[in-house]
Amino acid sequence: MQEQLKKLEQEATEKVTNVEDLKALQDIQVAYLGRKGSITEVLRGMGKLSKEERPVIGELANTVRTTIQAAIDEKKQLLERAELEKQLENETIDVTLPGRSVNFGGKHILTSIIEEIEDLFIGLGYEVREGPEVETDYYNFEALNLPKGHPARDMQDSFYITNELLLRTHTSPVQARTMSALDGAEPIRMICPGKVYRRDSDDATHSHQFTQIEGLYVDKNVRMSDLKGTLDLLAKHMFGTDRDIRLRPSFFPFTEPSVEMDISCKVCAGEGCSVCKRTGWIEILGAGMVHPKVLEMAGYDPKEYTGFAFGMGPDRIAMLKYGIDDIRRFYTNDTRFLKQFHEA
């Protein structure tokens, strides 16, 4: 029995020495020291021993147990430490690694142009208004002196939704909406930026969807010279104080008289080049004095009130300002293009 115990001790300590993980170590503990373990098995036979032998074997069994347990404890500590070290190593954070870059969005160039124009007009006491993109035939055409069958309706091929509803072809209906809402009761100074839609075939200079900014000033004694002064300020604000403007007679059904505004060409300073088609001037926007009929339809007495209106395209302004060659770049969302206009 003594020998048996010695053998078990040797066997167990050897196994403990060679064991590589905690689970296997636990198994050894159970196999040798557990209730059904080998040592316990041996001790079951103690009953057959003589009185003298029993304490000797008992003591030996205890020593064997303690030795094995001590070996297991020591190994356990070793394995636990190794495991912790491995874990720490796996979780090490290398603080010298460069961080992953975060992609920040930025303002779209058209948003920036619109905000720049809004800032100018807010400074002049204008308010910024909005109108629906799905517009009624009445506000898009009728209220702007474009009755059904009017030849000028052909100027703008439209996306109709029903007979009476369409995607607005310009921001001018917001003029009529603003005036109608106030019903002749007070002066108006407003601008309205927004999207507009036309049934154009898309190419470098045409798009089925683009942006416009409408402006409207209605009060007593508003004159053409007020319009000219305002447009001159706008042109200098957007393109630089060295630019001149000129007004050319034109036609819009909702203004009388109507004009188109050109700015002097920056490239050739008025000499004539390919950018300005050899004229020295570049067309920017349409404007005019609000037609008496338009005022009247919206509830303003044209004998008492006069006004001016203007409409411009931020897409066109951006193209001229930055030499952008194709209007489609604004909506095809190539971030390499868009990023050029982000503030640093």
Ligand code: DAH
């Ligand atoms: N609505 C016109 C267009 O889309 C632009 C325009 C011209 C607006 C003259 C105006 C204006 O307010 O007075 O072509």
